[in-house]
Amino acid sequence: MHELGIVFYIIRDVKQAAADNHVDHVSAVVMNIGEVSTVVPEYLTDCWRWAADKEDLLRGCELKVCTIPAVSFCDDCRKEYETVRFGRNCPFCQGENTYLLRGNEVEIKEIEVPECPL
Amino acid sequence: MEEVKVIEIKKSVFAENEKDADDLRTELKKRGVYLLNLMSSPGSGKTTTLIRTINLLKDKLRIAVMEADIDSNVDAVKIREATGIPSIQLHTGGMCHLDAEMTRQGLSNLDLEDVDLVILENVGNLVCPAEFDTGSCRNAMILSVPEGDDKPLKYPLMFSVCDVVVVNKTDVMPYFDFDLDKCREYVRMRNPKARVIPICAKTGEGVEVFADWLFREVRNWKNQ
Numbered sequence: 001m002h003e004l005g006i007v008f009y010i011i012r013d014v015k016q017a018a019a020d021n022h023v024d025h026v027s028a029v030v031m032n033i034g035e036v037s038t039v040v041p042e043y044l045t046d047c048w049r050w051a052a053d054k055e056d057l058l059r060g061c062e063l064k065v066c067t068i069p070a071v072s073f074c075d076d077c078r079k080e081y082e083t084v085r086f087g088r089n090c091p092f093c094q095g096e097n098t099y100l101l102r103g104n105e106v107e108i109k110e111i112e113v114p115e116c117p118l
Numbered sequence: 119m120e121e122v123k124v125i126e127i128k129k130s131v132f133a134e135n136e137k138d139a140d141d142l143r144t145e146l147k148k149r150g151v152y153l154l155n156l157m158s159s160p161g162s163g164k165t166t167t168l169i170r171t172i173n174l175l176k177d178k179l180r181i182a183v184m185e186a187d188i189d190s191n192v193d194a195v196k197i198r199e200a201t202g203i204p205s206i207q208l209h210t211g212g213m214c215h216l217d218a219e220m221t222r223q224g225l226s227n228l229d230l231e232d233v234d235l236v237i238l239e240n241v242g243n244l245v246c247p248a249e250f251d252t253g254s255c256r257n258a259m260i261l262s263v264p265e266g267d268d269k270p271l272k273y274p275l276m277f278s279v280c281d282v283v284v285v286n287k288t289d290v291m292p293y294f295d296f297d298l299d300k301c302r303e304y305v306r307m308r309n310p311k312a313r314v315i316p317i318c319a320k321t322g323e324g325v326e327v328f329a330d331w332l333f334r335e336v337r338n339w340k341n342q
Contacts, residue, residue, distance in 0.1 A: 002246045004214075005250075006131060009131040009132070009135070010131055017125065017127050027122060028122075105130070107131065109128060111124070113123050
């Protein structure tokens, strides 16, 4: 359900990008999806297939997912660590003053469009 | 083989909505209308809490309610019958949340000249509504006792975007392993600024604390 809503936003933005670039078919959309973005890539691609095939611009268009590993930063000891493995508490000093540096992206990285060879 | 051209986009799918939401907030500020986005799980007691709150505030503020659900208009009718204030139902058409554009469309069905406070009752869901800024001035959420005190750990984003966490159904606390102090601690871990207000919407206990907070919020929004 959640992923379907996101797919509608992706379609809206890809349509805009296609119009800006005078493109009439898109063969692939590449997404950056953070590890802690709460988006499940498998659900996203399933929803994408269902919704994208209803659009002339996106029929058969593949959704590729690049996973961005989540990294947190500890303000107490100024070190970075893997968020998924250690959570909120810093594994080096056990401090709680930590925040996410990256890993919550839901971002359209790029689109691929077929180009006729000259 | 077919050649492929790559066009770089590098844009968050939430960027457009965030801009819409900021624009909507600016407009509401100009018109002196305060919008509260109220979120929760289904069955947490949002509608009952709203009825109590509205009845405490309706002599002091001009209030309207927008009910967002996937289908039906039972909540909008219930609010209108119990409080007498304007209440409209928004259908999300299967979507699990409201975004700023849908909120704006909903607001266009209200006469904002005659309103100080609009309460948006978002779709019952702790995941998606937290992800999409509606353009509201503040976010509040209701966590009911039977759901458990560990919800802030399981749905971190929801608790990190809320300014107020209302803990409802405190009357049944003895029957559930719900520890209010633990709950406060878990909320603080996710969001040190969030205020926790325990209430029982059924008996009305504590609802005046939430109503006072809301009243002060609306007054500050209009005067600043």
